[in-house]
Amino acid sequence: MQQQLTIEKHEEFIKKTLYQQKLPCKMDSLKALILYCCVTTLKLLKSEYQCEPIVEFLKHLEVQPHQYRASTFDDSEPSIVNSYCAISVLKQIKQKIEVNKESALNYVRSLIQEDGNIRSSVSSNDADLRMVYSALAYLDLLEIDTSEFQQTVGKFILTCQNQDGAFGLRPNLESHCGASYCAVSSLIILKLEIPNKSSLIEWLVMRQCKMTGGMAGRINKIPDSCYSFWIGWNLRLLGLDLLDKERLMEFLQHCQSNYGGFSKYPQSMPDPIHTLHSLLGILENEDYDYVHAILLN
Amino acid sequence: MNFNKLLWSDVERTPQFTSKIELLNVKYDEDYEEIMDYFRAIVKSGEISERVFDLTSIIIQKLPSNYNAYFIRRKCLKQMNLDLSKEMEFINEVTISNQKVYQIWEHRRQVIEQLNNCKGEIEFLHKIFDEDNKNYHGWSYRVWLCEKFNLYAEELIDVQYYLDEDIGNNSAWNYRYFLLSKIPFDFNTELEYIKNAIRIKDENEASWNYLRGWFKTFKFKNDQENPYKTFIQYNLKDFNLIEFLNEIQYNNRFALSLRIQCLLQDGKYQDAISICEVLQNVDSIRIKYWQYLKTQINGLIQ
Numbered sequence: 001m002q003q004q005l006t007i008e009k010h011e012e013f014i015k016k017t018l019y020q021q022k023l024p025c026k027m028d029s030l031k032a033l034i035l036y037c038c039v040t041t042l043k044l045l046k047s048e049y050q051c052e053p054i055v056e057f058l059k060h061l062e063v064q065p066h067q068y069r070a071s072t073f074d075d076s077e078p079s080i081v082n083s084y085c086a087i088s089v090l091k092q093i094k095q096k097i098e099v100n101k102e103s104a105l106n107y108v109r110s111l112i113q114e115d116g117n118i119r120s121s122v123s124s125n126d127a128d129l130r131m132v133y134s135a136l137a138y139l140d141l142l143e144i145d146t147s148e149f150q151q152t153v154g155k156f157i158l159t160c161q162n163q164d165g166a167f168g169l170r171p172n173l174e175s176h177c178g179a180s181y182c183a184v185s186s187l188i189i190l191k192l193e194i195p196n197k198s199s200l201i202e203w204l205v206m207r208q209c210k211m212t213g214g215m216a217g218r219i220n221k222i223p224d225s226c227y228s229f230w231i232g233w234n235l236r237l238l239g240l241d242l243l244d245k246e247r248l249m250e251f252l253q254h255c256q257s258n259y260g261g262f263s264k265y266p267q268s269m270p271d272p273i274h275t276l277h278s279l280l281g282i283l284e285n286e287d288y289d290y291v292h293a294i295l296l297n
Numbered sequence: 298m299n300f301n302k303l304l305w306s307d308v309e310r311t312p313q314f315t316s317k318i319e320l321l322n323v324k325y326d327e328d329y330e331e332i333m334d335y336f337r338a339i340v341k342s343g344e345i346s347e348r349v350f351d352l353t354s355i356i357i358q359k360l361p362s363n364y365n366a367y368f369i370r371r372k373c374l375k376q377m378n379l380d381l382s383k384e385m386e387f388i389n390e391v392t393i394s395n396q397k398v399y400q401i402w403e404h405r406r407q408v409i410e411q412l413n414n415c416k417g418e419i420e421f422l423h424k425i426f427d428e429d430n431k432n433y434h435g436w437s438y439r440v441w442l443c444e445k446f447n448l449y450a451e452e453l454i455d456v457q458y459y460l461d462e463d464i465g466n467n468s469a470w471n472y473r474y475f476l477l478s479k480i481p482f483d484f485n486t487e488l489e490y491i492k493n494a495i496r497i498k499d500e501n502e503a504s505w506n507y508l509r510g511w512f513k514t515f516k517f518k519n520d521q522e523n524p525y526k527t528f529i530q531y532n533l534k535d536f537n538l539i540e541f542l543n544e545i546q547y548n549n550r551f552a553l554s555l556r557i558q559c560l561l562q563d564g565k566y567q568d569a570i571s572i573c574e575v576l577q578n579v580d581s582i583r584i585k586y587w588q589y590l591k592t593q594i595n596g597l598i599q
Contacts, residue, residue, distance in 0.1 A: 170437065
């Protein structure tokens, strides 16, 4: 399957984003996330790159030990999503991290709300399963025990489940593939059972579109390349391989740009986020442990 | 709003850190670079003033996901006791051109919470949904608004508009379920409503999914109940759904899948397996899933 992809082109696209291209202003608050997508993609493509500039760059985003801000654009406070991205990058490039467990734990504790939901940063009230997953995966990456959050955060995650078995970003919100991935992987980190598993599984496989082979993020939405990851890996976390990969490849090939990279929809502009999540969606099985290691440890 | 340099002549610019590392470079225009230099300066000095407030307007319009600008803006709103209804005008304007930015919706929630008045909010959401009737941010905000201001009864009337407009709008179906989980209603009337919706368009997954949501699904061995979330769910047996399913074209995959649920609950495992086999043909993109389900059911027989 992988031969059909223009691996070198994807590598070129990612390296151009990292080193040459002048990014649009709107990406200024997404730098840590984009760095994470670029580095992870290069790692998947087994391509070579220099680690020192990346380490140096992340030092400028580190506000407190293990706490990273979005960008160098201002003196903004650190956020949990950026911290997760930064730590994941450091782990991937095998940078030795001297972990201050208590400080990382206190950071996450400071973000937990009364209902067990987790805020993106100390002054923010923006809180949902994206931040819950980021916080738990962040601690997991730093090899810190998360059991103290099992009750509070675990309960919040479960209240986000809907009657169809899938999860919304917050309680009572529409079932969504991204939210469902965050919920399932968070429950796994917390060593909690996933309730209504059969319904969830059927809901997930139903997201593959009969017409195009692509994956949609919600019921009656059009397919988007990144859900290849959010659905494919959710099923893998549940130990299942139930998607029609060939049909999925068909769709993703239409999202592949001639200049490298993948776009959200066929024939649109590629970006690093959709490039990473498309590639993760079409990996062969032997890469399973490897990718799992990247994502969760 | 235009940037007025003269107002800032007494402030020393704090430039972005420069280093030799050329990584993820962003192209700023000159004006914006200068604005950000003053912004960094006021983040450090903690100044709260009219000019700071105006500066955050410019920054948010340029980069609506800059969460820091909102924190400082809210400090200004509070400490300078500014008119919050004016702020709502600003938020509306920014939201219309940035409908999927988390930070602007979050800011909206905080300001409405302060105002403690939701006048005009539903009308604003109508505008948002006119452009994208499934905007997740808009529907999330609507759930929050409805809970905060107890709008359930009137919202049940309003949601009808969205379903009439697009019966496949799953966001609207989800909202309907949310509303009915909060207020008393007659399930038989609701069931007739759903059946009709399916009759209108039987290939619509949203209405099938909504229908299923009201019923207990069959529990396999690995299926636990959710200890923190109880759904109002009825027994399939009590509502004679098979009769309804017989009305629908036999090969409809949603009908077949619901038929499997009915058969499993009746203990008719062999019949359920036959339907999985039908689905392997009519829904071949999910052939692996229907095989998997068959194996699960087979496990019940042995």
